[in-house]
Amino acid sequence: MLSELLALHEEMIVQLRTDNEACAKNFKDVGTADFLTGLMEQHEKAAWMLRAQLENEEEETS
Numbered sequence: 001m002l003s004e005l006l007a008l009h010e011e012m013i014v015q016l017r018t019d020n021e022a023c024a025k026n027f028k029d030v031g032t033a034d035f036l037t038g039l040m041e042q043h044e045k046a047a048w049m050l051r052a053q054l055e056n057e058e059e060e061t062s
Contacts, residue, residue, distance in 0.1 A: 002050055002057075009047040016040040 016036050024033040 002054055006047055006050040006054065009043045009050065012043045013040055013047065016043065 016039055020033050020036040020040065023029045023036060
């Protein structure tokens, strides 16, 4: 279940990064790009925490 949640966070990070670049370059909308960067950072943190948890679980089962 954690690996599925991690995959969803990673998909969201990729989409937010794509949208962020579009806002900044295509639309010259720096405010929205900054907002998307904040959201992306939250998803990156969550993904990092999930990866750490998955690594701990793998070590415990080894």
